[in-house]
Amino acid sequence: MVLSNSRADLNREIALEQAHVDRVYDNLNVATASAKSLAESGREIYVSDRTSWTREEDSTALFERDAFAYQAARRLAILDAEHEGLVFGRIDLADDDARYIGRIGVRDRDYEPLVIDWRAPAAEPFYRATPTAPMGAIRRRVLRCRDDKVIGLEDDLLDSTRATNLPIIGEGALMASLTRARGRTMRDIVATIQAEQDEAIRAPYQGVTIIAGGPGTGKTVVALHRAAYLLYTNRARLERGGVLVVGPTNVFMNYIERVLPSLGEESVTLKAIGSVASDTLGMSSERMDNAEAATVKGSLAMVKLLGALVRTPLNDHPEALRVRVTVKGEVLTLDADALARIRDQVLSQTKLNRGHDLAFNLVVSALKAKLPEDVEISPVELDEQVREHPSLTRFMASWWPALSATRVLARLSDPRLTHRLATQFTPQQRESLSGSYAWLRGSESDADTGRGWSIADIALLDELVHILGPVPDEKDRELDLFAEGEVAEVLTTADLLRLERSKDPAEDPQSTYAHILVDEGQDVTPMQWRMLRRRGPQSSWTIVGDPAQSSYPFQDQTTSALDELIGRAKRRTFTLSTNYRSPSEVFDLAARVITKVYPDAELPRAVRSTGIEPLLTGTDSAGLPGALRKILLDLAGTVNGTIGIITPPSRLRDIQLLVLGDERLREFEDRLIVVTALQAKGLEYDGVVVVSPDEIVAEAPGGARVLYVALTRATQRLVTLDVETSQWRGLLD
Numbered sequence: 001m002v003l004s005n006s007r008a009d010l011n012r013e014i015a016l017e018q019a020h021v022d023r024v025y026d027n028l029n030v031a032t033a034s035a036k037s038l039a040e041s042g043r044e045i046y047v048s049d050r051t052s053w054t055r056e057e058d059s060t061a062l063f064e065r066d067a068f069a070y071q072a073a074r075r076l077a078i079l080d081a082e083h084e085g086l087v088f089g090r091i092d093l094a095d096d097d098a099r100y101i102g103r104i105g106v107r108d109r110d111y112e113p114l115v116i117d118w119r120a121p122a123a124e125p126f127y128r129a130t131p132t133a134p135m136g137a138i139r140r141r142v143l144r145c146r147d148d149k150v151i152g153l154e155d156d157l158l159d160s161t162r163a164t165n166l167p168i169i170g171e172g173a174l175m176a177s178l179t180r181a182r183g184r185t186m187r188d189i190v191a192t193i194q195a196e197q198d199e200a201i202r203a204p205y206q207g208v209t210i211i212a213g214g215p216g217t218g219k220t221v222v223a224l225h226r227a228a229y230l231l232y233t234n235r236a237r238l239e240r241g242g243v244l245v246v247g248p249t250n251v252f253m254n255y256i257e258r259v260l261p262s263l264g265e266e267s268v269t270l271k272a273i274g275s276v277a278s279d280t281l282g283m284s285s286e287r288m289d290n291a292e293a294a295t296v297k298g299s300l301a302m303v304k305l306l307g308a309l310v311r312t313p314l315n316d317h318p319e320a321l322r323v324r325v326t327v328k329g330e331v332l333t334l335d336a337d338a339l340a341r342i343r344d345q346v347l348s349q350t351k352l353n354r355g356h357d358l359a360f361n362l363v364v365s366a367l368k369a370k371l372p373e374d375v376e377i378s379p380v381e382l383d384e385q386v387r388e389h390p391s392l393t394r395f396m397a398s399w400w401p402a403l404s405a406t407r408v409l410a411r412l413s414d415p416r417l418t419h420r421l422a423t424q425f426t427p428q429q430r431e432s433l434s435g436s437y438a439w440l441r442g443s444e445s446d447a448d449t450g451r452g453w454s455i456a457d458i459a460l461l462d463e464l465v466h467i468l469g470p471v472p473d474e475k476d477r478e479l480d481l482f483a484e485g486e487v488a489e490v491l492t493t494a495d496l497l498r499l500e501r502s503k504d505p506a507e508d509p510q511s512t513y514a515h516i517l518v519d520e521g522q523d524v525t526p527m528q529w530r531m532l533r534r535r536g537p538q539s540s541w542t543i544v545g546d547p548a549q550s551s552y553p554f555q556d557q558t559t560s561a562l563d564e565l566i567g568r569a570k571r572r573t574f575t576l577s578t579n580y581r582s583p584s585e586v587f588d589l590a591a592r593v594i595t596k597v598y599p600d601a602e603l604p605r606a607v608r609s610t611g612i613e614p615l616l617t618g619t620d621s622a623g624l625p626g627a628l629r630k631i632l633l634d635l636a637g638t639v640n641g642t643i644g645i646i647t648p649p650s651r652l653r654d655i656q657l658l659v660l661g662d663e664r665l666r667e668f669e670d671r672l673i674v675v676t677a678l679q680a681k682g683l684e685y686d687g688v689v690v691v692s693p694d695e696i697v698a699e700a701p702g703g704a705r706v707l708y709v710a711l712t713r714a715t716q717r718l719v720t721l722d723v724e725t726s727q728w729r730g731l732l733d
């Protein structure tokens with residue numbers, strides 16, 4: 001073994017590796033050319049066959065050729081996407097067996113592997129081998145390439161007990177990768193996945209896999225590599241059934257969106273939590289409610305309130321809650337209690353928007369039963385007279401209209417109704433709930449435009465679509481009515497069951513997926529878990545989260561919603577223990593804060609140290625612009641890469657204007673990002689300024705846990721800037 005940092009050794013090794021990489025690209029070019037010609041010939045055959053495709057066997061052949069051409073085109077797209085940095089690793093095993101690891105597998109003409117796909121079992125030692133358990137490996141080498149040129153390499157010695165001539169170059173790939181400045185989007189870590197991360201990535205597909213661990217431990221990036229791994233190992237099932245990745249915000253989705261394509265996977269749906277229900281609602285939201293309203297709307301008690309809203313007729317004027325028809329001079333009446341019983345009976349059998357005809361038939365039956373026995377009329381005539389009575393038609397239109405989810409939820413803007421129905425909430429909670437819909441007061445039509453609904457409302461609207469069923473098409477309703485005209489005079493239980501059974505399950509409007517990956521799972525409220533569960537009734541799950549960073553205050557509710565989701569499925573938990581993001585100086589400060597407010601927090605070990613302590617500063621309100629400007633100019637001069645300015649929501653706008661309006665700061669505008677602590681979830685910046693920690697604590701639903709999120713975003717340097725008060729520093733004692 002030769003440990004070396006000399007330039008000459010490095011250049012010699014680079015040249016050796018380049019020779020192999022060149023062979024790989026030569027073979028790749030051959031593969032690309034053959035995939036191209038396959039795709040071409042598939043298309044040609046398809047075009048020429050169209051004139052004579054009458055024979056049955058021809059169309060079968062056509063289908064096969066289509067599938068073939070499709071596969072070829074797909075392979076081409078992958079080859080194209082994976083061209084850059086295709087080979088990134090090499091593992092040297094005993095008896096001179098060297099394996100190259102890459103983004104996809106490439107073989108030579110004799111079908112000998114030149115590169116092994118990183119997800120294949122043969123690649124495992126590259127990730128799992130450690131000096132304490134070398135798995136037969138001696139050296140791990142990470143190649144750094146630009147396009148198809150090797151520009152650097154880093155080695156790890158895995159087994160120092162074996163005699164070997166292999167040179168060991170550099171100081172380890174992980175450190176080299178971690179000290180590089182971060183960009184605006186997340187990078188894949190395929191070349192430097194660590195052993196404990198690899199275990200989570202390759203865990204079996206079935207059941208629920210939970211990836212836990214403190215900030216910066218790689219939970220997100222590991223989960224994304226897991227998605228790519230699962231697609232590789234369960235391709236047919238997952239491409240057919242679909243994979244959904246859910247994150248907290250659109251900013252976060254933009255941040256991670258390149259990782260899967262860089263691993264060769266394009267067939268994954270990415271959605272922020274506010275967009276998950278766009279399939280049923282046709283809209284999404286990015287707007288956050290204030291802390292109290294968001295908490296109320298996320299809680300499980302909303303299920304009961306939404307049920308009560310649906311059961312309460314739109315028009316509850318006493319006159320509207322009575323139906324009266326006259327037959328042969330006899331007045332037949334149903335009072336509010338009888339109607340409420342019918343309403344409950346129908347809603348226990350079916351959804352409101354599917355229940356109109358059942359409700360109508362039950363009302364007709366109940367009215368007919370009111371006719372004194374001595375009145376002479378044939379059953380058929382009685383039925384006709386009741387059914388076609390104009391006042392019954394009018395009554396049904398007001399008592400059982402088809403309802404959209406938005407129209408039902410908009411009713412909470414009425415403080416009196418909210419006060420009456422939301423008995424499970426305190427008066428103050430009811431007020432903030434109803435107040436959050438003040439934008440709907442006086443203008444019902446706003447409900448349908450979708451502009452004002454918040455992220456928390458999206459889960460409530462989705463729940464309502466589930467309770468109500470889709471609004472029926474007018475045409476369908478006419479057909480239904482016609483069919484129900486034949487219904488027997490008295491409805492039997494069997495009839496009711498038949499109606500229920502005849503409901504087409506395919507009518508459920510939401511999309512479903514075979515695997516759902518939820519990031520920042522600690523912030524998913526119970527109502528949002530219900531929304532997600534509807535997208536994966538049969539799916540397997542990967543759930544990523546850290547309760548210590550939660551912005552939702554009722555952890556026990558979230559835990560029970562999650563337990564309900566998992567049910568009896570197999571659950572396995574991986575807890576990642578190393579912080580790859582923040583230097584130990586930065587993380588130590590954050591750890592002191594979180595252990596005071598959340599003693600159970602998982603505290604990872606920071607893998608790096610910079611020797612630079614966080615800077616704690618303060619100012620008064622008037623001095624804020626000047627103080628912030630100075631901090632930003634200093635940071636811009638000392639760190640490469642991005643600078644995050646994390647502010648309380650109430651200061652976001654002013655600070656954005658301040659940054660944009662300052663000539664000196666505008667010079668490096670593309671490196672400055674102003675966000676709230678909640679928006680910074682899951683993201684990272686090389687330098688971070690946390691503005692007014694006290695206000696961040698006061699304005700966020702998770703209080704100090706959200707400050708912990710802000711304090712753990714820096715990869716290099718952290719500065720805090722108190723404005724007027726600095727109570728949070730009490731947590732550091």
Ligand SMILES: Nc1ncnc2c1ncn2[C@@H]1O[C@H](COP(=O)(O)OP(=O)(O)OP(=O)(O)O)[C@@H](O)[C@H]1O
Nearest residue numbers: 189192193194215216217218219220221580581682
């Ligand atoms: N094995 C690795 N090699 C190189 N970089 C890594 C590795 N693991 C994690 N990282 C880097 O560490 C940083 C943190 O990763 P990630 O955002 O996935 O952490 P997280 O646990 O999801 O954090 P948070 O809980 O704060 O959202 C990222 O820049 C990621 O690329």
